[in-house]
Amino acid sequence: MLRISKLTDYGIVLLVHFARETKGATLNAREMALATELPLPVVSKMLKSLSSAALLASQRGSRGGYQLERNPAEISVAEIIEALEGPIALMDCVAGPGHCDQEGHCSLRTPWQRINRAVQTTLREVTLADLAMDAGPGSRPSPTFALA
Amino acid sequence: MLRISKLTDYGIVLLVHFARETKGATLNAREMALATELPLPVVSKMLKSLSSAALLASQRGSRGGYQLERNPAEISVAEIIEALEGPIALMDCVAGPGHCDQEGHCSLRTPWQRINRAVQTTLREVTLADLAMDAGPGSRPSPTFALA
DNA sequence: AAGATAAAGGACCAAATCGGTCCCGTAAAT
DNA sequence: ATTTACGGGACCGATTTGGTCCTTTATCTT
Numbered sequence: 001m002l003r004i005s006k007l008t009d010y011g012i013v014l015l016v017h018f019a020r021e022t023k024g025a026t027l028n029a030r031e032m033a034l035a036t037e038l039p040l041p042v043v044s045k046m047l048k049s050l051s052s053a054a055l056l057a058s059q060r061g062s063r064g065g066y067q068l069e070r071n072p073a074e075i076s077v078a079e080i081i082e083a084l085e086g087p088i089a090l091m092d093c094v095a096g097p098g099h100c101d102q103e104g105h106c107s108l109r110t111p112w113q114r115i116n117r118a119v120q121t122t123l124r125e126v127t128l129a130d131l132a133m134d135a136g137p138g139s140r141p142s143p144t145f146a147l148a
Numbered sequence: 149m150l151r152i153s154k155l156t157d158y159g160i161v162l163l164v165h166f167a168r169e170t171k172g173a174t175l176n177a178r179e180m181a182l183a184t185e186l187p188l189p190v191v192s193k194m195l196k197s198l199s200s201a202a203l204l205a206s207q208r209g210s211r212g213g214y215q216l217e218r219n220p221a222e223i224s225v226a227e228i229i230e231a232l233e234g235p236i237a238l239m240d241c242v243a244g245p246g247h248c249d250q251e252g253h254c255s256l257r258t259p260w261q262r263i264n265r266a267v268q269t270t271l272r273e274v275t276l277a278d279l280a281m282d283a284g285p286g287s288r289p290s291p292t293f294a295l296a
Numbered sequence: 297a298a299g300a301t302a303a304a305g306g307a308c309c310a311a312a313t314c315g316g317t318c319c320c321g322t323a324a325a326t
Numbered sequence: 327a328t329t330t331a332c333g334g335g336a337c338c339g340a341t342t343t344g345g346t347c348c349t350t351t352a353t354c355t356t
Binding site: 005006007039041042045059060061062063064 | 342343344345346347351352353354355
């Protein structure tokens with residue numbers, strides 16, 4: 001359906017929350033669930049994913065939790081999506097060899113790749129910082145982001 | 149997974165085949181299945197969809213079949229995707245009201261809409277004609293298309 | 297050292313979606 | 327009439343998604 005999954009969306013919401021906190025703040029799953037009003041098990045699951053994708057750093061044990069691994073301005077939406085649901089490939093055939101039955105006689109691959117790259121570029125130009133800034137009526141995000 | 153569905157992909161393959169035929173040619177489901185090496189039931193199904201989406205014109209009865217309703221250069225990839233799988237909405241919340249639980253207190257909607265619009269624009273700028281031209285090494289598609 | 301806290305890593309399951317087939321009705325040509 | 331082909335479905339198995347839960351491991355506090 002050409003959508004990112006709901007879980008990925010949750011993941012981004014979580015990251016945005018981190019980006020809005022005072023830099024380097026450590027928050028645990030329970031706190032995040034509270035803040036985002038998302039069910040704890042889901043939050044927990046996604047934080048784990050984000051952590052193993054190295055977008056969040058984790059600290060175990062009492063007083064443990066998660067914090068952003070990098071600066072919000074250096075984390076693109078593309079990267080988040082890729083971390084949570086694999087390579088961005090609008091159609092099977094650009095996901096790599098062996099995905100498309102028609103691989104031999106298909107002349108659409110090159111154009112597909114171009115389209116895919118264009119979408120990737122769009123997603124790569126929007127950062128977590130862009131998402132985190134409160135989008136009030138007068139706010140102006142980064143230039144590339146504003147072009148749409 | 150951020151993919152168009154396989155069925156949609158098939159639909160585009162079919163349209164591209166029409167675009168490559170001599171203008172206005174009428175082809176029936178059997179012929180299309182043969183030409184694309186796709187299973188007949190699938191081809192049949194997709195042709196029906198494309199027809200009810202007014203991308204193809206249909207002719208019933210013996211000697212019937214389908215033909216392109218419009219010029220390939222006037223049919224965008226975005227339009228095809230929208231016809232086959234509904235509005236392009238990368239995330240639920242931009243698909244319309246009532247889709248997102250967080251609707252009230254979600255500050256991500258505006259940025260999402262921008263991102264979504266950017267992707268839409270990309271997809272709207274590539275036409276069936278772009279896809280239909282044989283993408284040999286030296287070929288040069290339309291400017292916007294080439295930028296990726 | 298003991299206990300509490302919190303992440304890591306899975307297993308697991310229901311529900312939705314996807315990919316694909318098939319059937320029956322209707323329209324048009326011969 | 328008969329044949330051809332589209333129209334509109336129903337239908338079904340397989341996969342993916344969304345979400346919960348449990349056990350293990352690591353770390354902090356006392």
